[in-house]
Amino acid sequence: MDHNYQDYLKTAVEVARKAGEMVKESYYVDKSVCTKESFADLVTVTDQAVEKMIIDSLTQKYPTHKFIGEESVSEGKKCDWTDDPTWIIDPIDGTANFVHSISNNCVCIGLSVNRKIVVGVVYLPITDQMYTAVKGQGAFCNDKRISVSKVSDLKNAMVYTEAGNSRQPEAVLTKIENMKNIVFASHGIRCLGSAAVNMCMIAQGSGDAYIEYGIHIWDIAASGIIVEEAGGVLMDPSGSEVDFLSRGVLCASTPGVAAGISKIIKPVEFERD
Ligand code: LIP
Numbered sequence: 331m332d333h334n335y336q337d338y339l340k341t342a343v344e345v346a347r348k349a350g351e352m353v354k355e356s357y358y359v360d361k362s363v364c365t366k367e368s369f370a371d372l373v374t375v376t377d378q379a380v381e382k383m384i385i386d387s388l389t390q391k392y393p394t395h396k397f398i399g400e401e402s403v404s405e406g407k408k409c410d411w412t413d414d415p416t417w418i419i420d421p422i423d424g425t426a427n428f429v430h431s432i433s434n435n436c437v438c439i440g441l442s443v444n445r446k447i448v449v450g451v452v453y454l455p456i457t458d459q460m461y462t463a464v465k466g467q468g469a470f471c472n473d474k475r476i477s478v479s480k481v482s483d484l485k486n487a488m489v490y491t492e493a494g495n496s497r498q499p500e501a502v503l504t505k506i507e508n509m510k511n512i513v514f515a516s517h518g519i520r521c522l523g524s525a526a527v528n529m530c531m532i533a534q535g536s537g538d539a540y541i542e543y544g545i546h547i548w549d550i551a552a553s554g555i556i557v558e559e560a561g562g563v564l565m566d567p568s569g570s571e572v573d574f575l576s577r578g579v580l581c582a583s584t585p586g587v588a589a590g591i592s593k594i595i596k597p598v599e600f601e602r603d
Contacts, residue, residue, distance in 0.1 A: 350455030424524030484590025
């Protein structure tokens with residue numbers, strides 16, 4: 331079957347803008363918040379409404395395509411990733427930021443074909459930044475080409491990472507230990523509260539690596555191709571091939587920075603998606 335990736339991208343951008351309008355409308359008002367796996371794992375009615383709108387809009391245009399969406403999975407739908415064209419959606423990545431009125435939140439729409447990500451759109455509605463990539467065609471922010479930094483040694487790198495929303499003591503303590511090791515080996519760490527925003531920072535050269543355990547496929551699918559198309563590397567934190575369902579990711583401007591991080595961190599185990 332022939333795929334028109336430019337058409338998919340155009341549609342994803344339109345839908346992401348519509349989603350962004352919904353996010354902006356509820357950003358400045360009181361949010362109705364519920365919790366999921368821990369008291370720090372948040373969801374709002376906006377996350378749910380945005381995901382429904384995205385899936386309905388894409389289904390109308392591409393009735394045979396499949397979906398993996400953060401809120402559908404947390405409501406019990408299986409995270410079934412097949413070779414079929416599959417839209418992978420995080421309606422609001424950085425929900426805790428959204429809840430606390432912090433602008434680092436974004437709509438993520440990725441498309442996989444044969445389990446390879448071919449299109450990625452990450453839209454930050456509050457700051458109106460639209461990051462896009464299509465396999466083999468480069469990465470862009472608001473239609474301007476972006477690329478990763480040239481930093482190749484961890485000691486000259488700025489590294490993004492997160493404490494995450496699990497409150498299991500062992501997971502939190504290992505992450506803090508990893509952060510400490512990274513601080514001693516680099517220019518420092520930054521935590522923006524959204525996997526996809528962190529990864530877009532790497533893609534545009536505002537920092538050199540991002541590592542996190544505990545994320546899900548919908549946090550990293552769209553932003554993963556943006557990093558790769560900007561010239562960066564995307565892998566498992568161990569240094570092996572990226573596994574989108576494994577709950578861990580490492581991306582970097584260069585293999586040298588990535589290798590420096592892999593060497594000094596300990597894995598944190600999470601149940602696979
Ligand atoms: C968030 C990730 C972030 C992580 C948070 C949470 P959500 O996704 O983007 O990197 O640290 O714990 O998983 O829940 O806002 O879509």
